[in-house]
Amino acid sequence: VIVLIGFMGAGKTTVGRLLAPRLGLPFVDTDALIETRTGASVAEIFESKGEGAFREIEREVVAEVLAGPDAVVALGGGAVNDPVTCVALEWTTVVYLDAPYSESMHRIGADPGRPLLTIADPRALYEERKVSYEGLADATVDTSARAPEAIVQEVMLRLAPEEDESARFRRVVVPLADRRYEVVVGAGVLAALDSLLPPSDDAEKAFVIAHRGVVDDALNTLRAALERRGLEPHLLDPPSGEESKSLTTVEALYTELAERRAHRHDLVIGLGGGVITDVAGFVASTFNRGMPLVHVPTTLLGQVDAAIGGKTGVNLPHAKNLVGTVYQPALVICDVELLRGLPHEELRSGLAEVTKYGFIAEPSLLDFVEQRAVELLAGDADALVDVVARSAAIKAEVVAADEFETGERAILNYGHTFAHAIEQTAGYGRIRHGEAVGLGMMAAAYLARELGRIGDEVVERHRRVLDTLGLPNRAELDIDVLEPTWQHDKKYRGGVRFVLLAEIGKADYGIEAPREMVARALERLKR
């Protein structure tokens, strides 16, 4: 049992909810449990019985939780005043989420214009509690000015010595309400697949969708892991190439699954690039009304983008990805060893998406990519693990906030409105996706500049980052050629909308721009 303690507003519940699934444990909030147990709200208990009685109930519930099965427990802020509870806590792992007094007050304060909470002597209460918390804590984690994700990462680190060997992998949780899953990042993750798969009693077979002859080493590693797990591996090998991302391929895969008697609890595993994971995802989401899905992306682009977030897709002659679903995998394995030997151009293309995350959400990721460009392009494992894990964490957060892209998730399309048009006019396969995204971000930067949203230095930063990675940052593009492709887009309605930066690390979506501004941005892209 891991117990989180701290003053009100320390984030015990938020952190606990994120932490528990990473450790594969249930989460228990003692206040919530008391309410469930008594059938009365905490307010009602206080009101009808007073604080003393509440503490008695709390003591009993806490004792039971601490004696029960392994869990992450958020402890009510005042529970540490109980001596019985304090003794019980000596036998368990206690993490104190600490925050300075001023920040605690700020967090629990209501709207500052209408302060609802004015504690009689809050500083005294805070100081008194702090002493208790520090006395009980096995580890103290400073939470000031840090995002919950970062706090969880540190708690994990502090607890690491107690964890199993898979602690050497970076685990990013995609925290969807009813089907959260992990993206596990590291060198050699695939070989540990058997220990990472969520439990399932009913799975007997694993249907691996992959290209034989292309990823044979990975297939052997995967097969061994599946067999250790007691799953019967079946290889389905569809035709390769973007043109195979079709309903014909899907139908052939359905037929194979039917003939091999795929059960709805059996696993589908997509091992390969974006075409494979998109098709495998679509098939898994629609066969037997949905089968558990594992993605093993073998390109950097797949590891930082395509395999996370649940978008599946198949092309129609009319447009790419016109048929598809939003279907979340049960697990994503990002093994940087699979990237070994990839051509520079392939890594470059993936790094373009990494810089996208930097531009829209995390400036420090841009710094990292610029500083470590040589190692990244050389395939250095540690550097790759870092950018993959950080990119995955950003994507996970955005997807969790807006799974079905009704709003915010659109910022992940930064540079992509231009990029799709560039790819389509060039002819798919004639330009790498990452190169097109790089050019698209460059065009979007010029457009944001035209609109007065950003200054020259932000445009310059785009140019420099792309240069450092050896990605193109100028191109001859004409609005008369791009425009018709936008009008066919499934997101187009009454005018194209752009994702544009407000500053480095912050993007807005749904922005309209006058045609002549777009034309001027494309003019600047030519120079």
Added chain:
Amino acid sequence: VIVLIGFMGAGKTTVGRLLAPRLGLPFVDTDALIETRTGASVAEIFESKGEGAFREIEREVVAEVLAGPDAVVALGGGAVNDPVTCVALEWTTVVYLDAPYSESMHRIGADPGRPLLTIADPRALYEERKVSYEGLADATVDTSARAPEAIVQEVMLRLAPEEDESARFRRVVVPLADRRYEVVVGAGVLAALDSLLPPSDDAEKAFVIAHRGVVDDALNTLRAALERRGLEPHLLDPPSGEESKSLTTVEALYTELAERRAHRHDLVIGLGGGVITDVAGFVASTFNRGMPLVHVPTTLLGQVDAAIGGKTGVNLPHAKNLVGTVYQPALVICDVELLRGLPHEELRSGLAEVTKYGFIAEPSLLDFVEQRAVELLAGDADALVDVVARSAAIKAEVVAADEFETGERAILNYGHTFAHAIEQTAGYGRIRHGEAVGLGMMAAAYLARELGRIGDEVVERHRRVLDTLGLPNRAELDIDVLEPTWQHDKKYRGGVRFVLLAEIGKADYGIEAPREMVARALERLKR
């Protein structure tokens, strides 16, 4: 604003959560709002400031909620002690959820073996509050020994005079966590579609999947409603019949949608029987990664079963519905006027599914079907509205508890394990689905009897209900013929499992039965 008041355990939050969506209003729980507002739990506020301060905050929050936009509000149990709040409540609709003292105590009591809650003088508190509640209430609803659904129905009735004209329809909410939707039941509902559609700014077109020449009156009604709503109607008319429930049909529909530039916010409407709604649902769930979907079932079977719950499906040569998704519609329109003129056999087939709900969940529905069989088979609108709404409510509840059929939802398959095998060995289309379900339930009853789960009188009830509806209740079936079909089923794994009754109104799932027992049950079905 509608305010729910009552003693702890009265079910204010439970009832409020169910009631609000029926009235199209948001739900507000004042305790929860106080916690959000202050950033502190109620316990923390009591602890740091005492009850007096809590009441002050509560008074302010309640005043703000009562002055705000229309909503259903669950009021903290003690808020009525505040004179300012009492005055404010005079201007709003107040519903008192009443329960006898003993039942209230029972509900808020913890595990009776370990009573956590022992109020000093609970009866005095209860009596005092009751006087306040009664004084404030515009309507008092007795909650004793009633399911939340029934309480909500009564609250709706008591509030009815204030509602709009669509109150003449029965509205069943399918309460899924993040995408709840309504099944609207009545005579003439389709003509009111424009007022029932959820709001959407971005929808411009509505793609109606239906058979011209079969449902022309309904199509005209629908077209007019769509035009009133400002939506451009497009008719897609796929081939008819079970054999058209294929990937070929799906691909043709995709092509039409692509050519007509269907946008992801445009509507897909399935108007027809189960084949149409299954295919329309699949297409809507996979085109543009999901489009808003409305079902307008035109068979009784569709209205009570197929169109509710989100299962979509397409057949492969290997088995029915092998490809499909779980994708919830935005709205289901059950217009009993569309059933007018349907052949008796068609109504009978639908009524078999209705009796299924009676057997697994609600004995009174069985009584109703037996008593009103003549009117139901004659297509009496009032009787049909009643059985459709009650069936939809049962299905909605089961689906909400287990959307992806990981457990409980399996009880909806009562009789269906036998029925599917019967249909498959007879050849699809040779026996109506409802007739097969009737025989399947009869076989399941014999099997439950063999296993000693139920007595002869329950078996007899099955026979009588089927007789009353003119459905067959005996058949020549052999286990050697049925068994192979089970082994192909997508749910089969390591032996067939049955849904069997424990009593009338209560079903269990996942039950194994020795082969010779199944054989004996089929023997009895022959007599």
